[in-house]
Amino acid sequence: MSLPSRRAHPLVVRLTHWVNAVAITLMVGSGWGIYNASPLLPVRFPPWATLGGWLxxxxxxxLAAMWLLAGNALVYLGYGLASRHLARDLLPVTPRSVLADLRAALRFQLPHQPGHYNAVQKLLYLMVLGFGALAVVSGLVLWKPVQLHGLAWLLGGYPVVRWLHFVAMSGIVGFVAIHLALVALVPKTLPPMITGRAR
Amino acid sequence: MTPHERRALRDAHRPQLARLQRRMLLHGGLSLGAVALLSGCDDDALSGDGALDRMLRSMSRFNDRVQSWLFDPRRLAPTYAASQITRPFPFNAYYGIDDVPDIDPDGWKLELSGLVADRTPWTLARLRTLPQESQITRLICVEGWSAIGQWSGVPLGRFLQRIGADLTARYVGFRCADKYYSSIDMASALHPQTILTLDFAGDPLNGAYGAPLRLRIPTKLGFKNPKYIQALFVTNTYPGGYWEDQGYNWFSGS
Structure with a gap:
């Protein structure tokens, strides 16, 4: 089966992508504000980058945007599993293919085919999905450390879970930085994520 | 507390005090915050009338309902060994340690009001005649830090039964000597680990930790554990709280 060749991104993927962009921005901005109330590291986020004005x-x-994030993620994952978008577009990814594509990308020889993810993209998308899952699970434990204390214990206890949540955020923010840099480098990838059609 | 002890505790918790001062600064400078900008420059994020403030408040009420549904009255907070107790235990309040109320324990009485059959005020000595429970649990602050401490006193549920409180009422509220106030849902009030605390680490509460009486409720965040309690009331009218009225989530369950 082949999709129409000019269709780069299905509607559900585009919608959930942009809703997710809003949700992640709200979660990271407000999360940085919460972090600043009791920093784990001897650094704080600049107040202009935080959301909420005070703790x-x-x-x-x-705790409002988490519902947007979670609801959107369920739609994406439900669609991704049912339509086989996840299995078809993100798998398989092998170390050999990642190395080959990374080498080509660093020499600016990796062609961009709309609607097809190269191995480096696949790896990055899978990693950010993993960081997202870690952020949700660790976030649930921070929100409900007593009701979910079995899960808290499995993850190493409340103070450790604060770090896991921080690591998950760092992974997601790191992904977003690379993602935005690549869009800036190859701007023709942006319109298909809005219209769904590749030029 | 001797002045020396007070100084030692203050030095140990200088970061928290600095943080507190910063927080007050931030709070005062809210109109510069992103929410305020978005919602039309309210003085106070969340207590304003902008559409975003109203949305955030209704989401917070929705989260109250979700948490009340998630709350399992039989699920106990994890307990710890005495060796795991955080020493020194952090002092935390909305003011500095030099401003803690100094209450004469002999003249103090717990005032009772609301949906309570027997409103006779309770002295400390009389509270100590009731069966006491002890716990070593983790206090988790809304700011994110946490500390393990040992508290003991009268289980609130047993006390409410003793004074003939209406256990079907919705709220139990507290008013404190430091103008702090807070309230909790009845289900959490009846949780076995919710205690009217008289002792901290085996000794009567001292000035930094809420003497002569505080609430210890390990199923909620730290700010739901009021100190320097003077009055307790049972009601069906939402009583709010010092931080809750400024925008902290009311249920704030753990």
Missing amino acids: GGSIAWH
């Missing part, structure tokens, strides 16, 4: 505002944003 209470940041928490309110974080």
Whole structure:
């Protein structure tokens, strides 16, 4: 079976992508505000990059936007499994293919085919999905450390889970930085994520 | 507390005090915050009338309902060994340690009001005649830090039964000597680990930790554990709280 060749991204993927972009922005901005109330590292995020104005505002944003994030993720994962988008477009990914594509990419010799992910893209997307899952699971434990204390224990206890949540955020923010840099480098990839059609 | 002890505790918790001061600064400078900008420059994120403030408040009420549904009255907070207790235990309040209330324990009485059959005020000595429970649990602050401490006192559920409180009422509220106030849902009030605390680490509560009486409720965040309690009431009218009225989520269950 082959999709129409000019169709780069299905509607559900585009919609959930942009809803996710909003949700991640809200979660990271408010999360940085919460972090600043009791930093894990001897650094704080600049107040202009935080959302909420004060701890209470940041928490309110974080615990409101989590529903947007989770609901959107369920739609994406449900669609991705049912349509086989995940299995077809993100798998398989082998170390050999990643190395080959990474070498080509660093020499600017990796062609961009709309609607087809190269091995480096696949790896990055799978990694950010993993960081997203870690963020959700660790976030649930931070929200409900007593009701979910079995899960808290499995993950190493409340103080460790704060770090896991921070690591997950760092992974997601790192992904977004690479993702945006690549879009800036290859701007023709942006319109298909809006219209779904490749030029 | 001797002045020396007070100084030692203050030095140990200087970062928290600095944080507190920063928080007050931030709070005062809210109009610069992103929410305020988006919602039309309210003075106070969440207590304003902008559409975003109203949306955030209704989401917070939705989260209250979700948490009340998630709350399992039989699920116990994890307990720890005495060797795991955090020493020194952090002092935390909305003011500095030099401003903690200094209450004469002999003149103190717990005032009772609301949906309570017997409103006779309770002295400390009388509270100590009731069966006591002890726990070593983790106090988790809304700011993210946490610390393990040992508290003991009268289980609130047993106390509410003793005073003939209406256990079908929705809220139990507290008013404190430091103008702090808070309230909890009845299901959490009846949880076996929710205790009217008289002792901290085996000794009567001292000035930094809420003497003469505080609430210890390990199924909720730290700010739902009011200190320097003077009055307890049972009601069906939403009582709010010091931080809750400024925008912290009311249920704030753990």
